[in-house]
Amino acid sequence: MENLSTLLGKYGDEGDKLLFKILNSGNFLEEIQNSEFKVQSSKLKIQNTEQIESGSAEVIPGCNDRLLDFRAMTPMIAEKGLRYDLTVPFARFVVQRQNELYFPFKRYQIQPVWRADRPQKGRYREFFQCDVDVIGSNSLLNEVELVQIIDEVFTCLGIRVTIHLNNRKILAGIAEAIGLPDKLTDITVAMDKLDKIGLEKVQEELAGRGIGREEIERLTPILTLEGENDEKFGILTNFLSGSETGLKGLEEMRTVLMHLKELGLNNRFNFDTSLARGLSYYTGTIFEVKAVGVTMGSICGGGRYDNLTGIFGLPGMSGVGISFGADRIYDIMNELNLFPETLKAATRVLFINFGNEEEKYCLKVLTVIRKAGIPAELYPDPVKIKKQMEYANRKNIPFVVLIGNDEMKSGLLTLKDMHSGEQEKLTLGEIIRKIDN
RNA sequence: GUGGAUGUAGCUCAGCAGGUUAGAGCGUCAGAUUGUGGAUCUGAAGGCCGUGGGUUCGAGCCCCAUCUUCCACCCCA
Numbered sequence: 001m002e003n004l005s006t007l008l009g010k011y012g013d014e015g016d017k018l019l020f021k022i023l024n025s026g027n028f029l030e031e032i033q034n035s036e037f038k039v040q041s042s043k044l045k046i047q048n049t050e051q052i053e054s055g056s057a058e059v060i061p062g063c064n065d066r067l068l069d070f071r072a073m074t075p076m077i078a079e080k081g082l083r084y085d086l087t088v089p090f091a092r093f094v095v096q097r098q099n100e101l102y103f104p105f106k107r108y109q110i111q112p113v114w115r116a117d118r119p120q121k122g123r124y125r126e127f128f129q130c131d132v133d134v135i136g137s138n139s140l141l142n143e144v145e146l147v148q149i150i151d152e153v154f155t156c157l158g159i160r161v162t163i164h165l166n167n168r169k170i171l172a173g174i175a176e177a178i179g180l181p182d183k184l185t186d187i188t189v190a191m192d193k194l195d196k197i198g199l200e201k202v203q204e205e206l207a208g209r210g211i212g213r214e215e216i217e218r219l220t221p222i223l224t225l226e227g228e229n230d231e232k233f234g235i236l237t238n239f240l241s242g243s244e245t246g247l248k249g250l251e252e253m254r255t256v257l258m259h260l261k262e263l264g265l266n267n268r269f270n271f272d273t274s275l276a277r278g279l280s281y282y283t284g285t286i287f288e289v290k291a292v293g294v295t296m297g298s299i300c301g302g303g304r305y306d307n308l309t310g311i312f313g314l315p316g317m318s319g320v321g322i323s324f325g326a327d328r329i330y331d332i333m334n335e336l337n338l339f340p341e342t343l344k345a346a347t348r349v350l351f352i353n354f355g356n357e358e359e360k361y362c363l364k365v366l367t368v369i370r371k372a373g374i375p376a377e378l379y380p381d382p383v384k385i386k387k388q389m390e391y392a393n394r395k396n397i398p399f400v401v402l403i404g405n406d407e408m409k410s411g412l413l414t415l416k417d418m419h420s421g422e423q424e425k426l427t428l429g430e431i432i433r434k435i436d437n
Numbered sequence: 438g439u440g441g442a443u444g445u446a447g448c449u450c451a452g453c454a455g456g457u458u459a460g461a462g463c464g465u466c467a468g469a470u471u472g473u474g475g476a477u478c479u480g481a482a483g484g485c486c487g488u489g490g491g492u493u494c495g496a497g498c499c500c501c502a503u504c505u506u507c508c509a510c511c512c513c514a
Contacts, residue, residue: 014512017438085514113514118438120508127514189512278513288514298514325514354472389474404472418474 002089004081010088010311012185012280020082020116020125021074082114085279086131087321088308094135094319095312103136103317110326122296122328133321135309140252142320143285143304144259150289150300150322151265157329158338160292161299162268166275167253168282168303170236173246174222174273177239178215186211188276191223195274199223222273229257229271236273252284281305287322291332299332300324348435349399350392351378352385361408365401365428372432392418399435 001022008016083089086109094101110130119125132149134142147163154161171191175184186209190202197205202223206216222239225232233254240246253271260269277286284304291299302322309317333339349369351362362378369376379388385402392400402414407425415431416423426434 012512018512115513117512119506123513129514301514323514328514352472384471385473386470387474391474393474400473402472406472414472416473421474423473 001080002083002092004075004079006092006312007081007084007088010279010281010308011084012278014278015084015280018115018117019084020114021078022080022082023078024080083111084115085113086111086129086323087133087279087281087305090131090133090135090321091305091308091319092312094317095309095314098314101136104134104142105136106132106134108132122331124327127328128326130324130326131321132323133319135319135321136317138318140255140285141259143256144263146287146302146320146322147256147260147269148263148265150287151267153324154289155266157333159299159329159332159336160267161289162270162292163265164270164272164275164288164290165253165256166272166286167249167284168286169245169249169284170240170253170273171249171276173240173243173249174219176243176246178218180211180215183209183211185280187219189278191274192276194223225273232271232273249284256285277301277303279303281308283307284318285320294332294335296328296332298325299328346375347377347395347397348374349376349401349431350388350395350397351376352388352400352402353379353382354402354404355382358382358403358408362403365403365413368428369432369435372436374432374435401431 004019004021007019011018090107090109094105108131110128112126113129114126115123117123117125132146134145147165150161150163171188172181172184175181175187180187187206190205190209193205194202199220203216203220206219207213211219221235225235233250236250237247240250257269257271272288275286275288277288282303283306286303287301288298289300290296300322302320304318304320306318307315308319309315351366353359353362359378359382366376366378379391389400391397398418400416400418402416402423407413410425412425412427413431414423415426415434
């Protein structure tokens with residue numbers, strides 16, 4: 001949980017709307033009852049109508065001449081909110097602990113975050129993010145390292161991905177180049193949809209967002225930019241020649257790509273000028289990772305933020321970070337059947353429970369076998385053997401040991417291989433050796 | 438925030454223009470086999486048909502409200 005003042009204004013207007021606000025504890029409504037938020041309509045008649053229409057105020061039922069102004073009321077009843085991501089709280093943390101940390105400071109963090117959004121496929125109210133950030137270094141080597149992490153993580157998980165890279169400075173440069181620096185957000189939001197809705201629809205959307213026909217035409221070569229990275233750089237260098245910011249972004253991009261090329265990554269990476277990313281605090285490189293062959297939004301994303309700590313009073317501290325969406329990754333692994341079978345069978349051997357005497361004997365054997373590093377369990381109740389065997393079968397436990405009267409007397413235990421169905425009498429040592437393979 | 442769906446057994450779903458006692462498959466439990474799993478057969482348990490109201494002689498089915506969950510858009514992880 002964070003103070004709303006920490007969270008508000010960091011994620012854009014849409015993000016502010018999606019913050020989960022937490023009601024204050026205590027009898028806050030009483031305060032509202034006597035407060036100035038109930039106002040006479042005679043004073044505010046015009047504003048009232050507007051506010052009611054815009055949804056920011058509502059007439060109190062049975063009190064025709066009074067209304068509540070929600071916008072003014074919210075800070076009074078909700079001072080805190082659930083964290084929207086891990087990056088902004090991290091920036092707050094860094095500022096508060098600035099004297100205890102050595103920089104560049106690196107950290108990872110895995111925690112739930114919340115969005116007050118309508119849930120749907122791949123989109124949850126609460127979900128886990130896994131963040132990796134480096135703060136206090138401008139070096140582009142950090143960007144390179146993060147991409148290596150992405151590559152390694154998804155290689156380990158067995159998910160094939162494409163890593164999309166872009167730079168906010170390039171986007172700013174593009175907006176500048178067509179003479180509409182103020183329309184940066186509108187342009188990028190529209191451009192971001194390119195692979196989803198196609199060129200024509202993007203052009204329509206741009207027009208709908210108040211971009212003139214001439215500007216859209218100038219933008220089109222950038223929208224349709226394809227081919228090898230070198231070609232893209234050529235065209236963009238030309239296009240951005242008037243924008244210092246844009247050229248700087250290009251240079252950064254070129255450096256990052258140059259390093260990545262030499263690393264021999266397992267997954268593909270791609271300079272993607274249509275990549276925008278919504279979070280408003282990014283200022284340099286931006287990343288987004290998509291799984292190949294599944295319909296799912298991005299499963300990892302991030303970027304560089306130059307001034308996130310500045311908002312909390314520590315300027316000049318640049319950071320770069322990424323965040324894995326654990327829930328989406330889980331969904332994909334389920335869909336692609338990537339969870340290994342061995343996960344389903346934690347136990348290697350089950351001891352059948354025959355009753356009191358046998359239990360005691362089994363517990364001792366169990367201790368020995370566990371000390372040998374073999375995950376084992378004793379069925380907790382002396383129920384029918386059939387039931388216990390069924391349990392082993394259903395849980396994919398590969399071995400079962402039966403210890404009854406005969407076995408206790410002879411010291412030779414019955415081991416059953418659930419796969420082949422064969423069973424034999426062996427000493428404990430032999431059993432351990434057999435199961436351990 | 439906008440639009441569209443959904444809710445019946447533990448799970449997946451049927452359900453006739455409104456018509457007696459609401460069904461199936463899977464699962465669970467018991468038995469055929471009292472120290473042996475996967476197969477088969479036999480039997481059983483399990484339901485305020487999301488909730489509240491209404492229409493009707495009669496509502497799982499029609500109407501209204503409400504809640505849940507899902508999907509698309511917006512936006513985004």
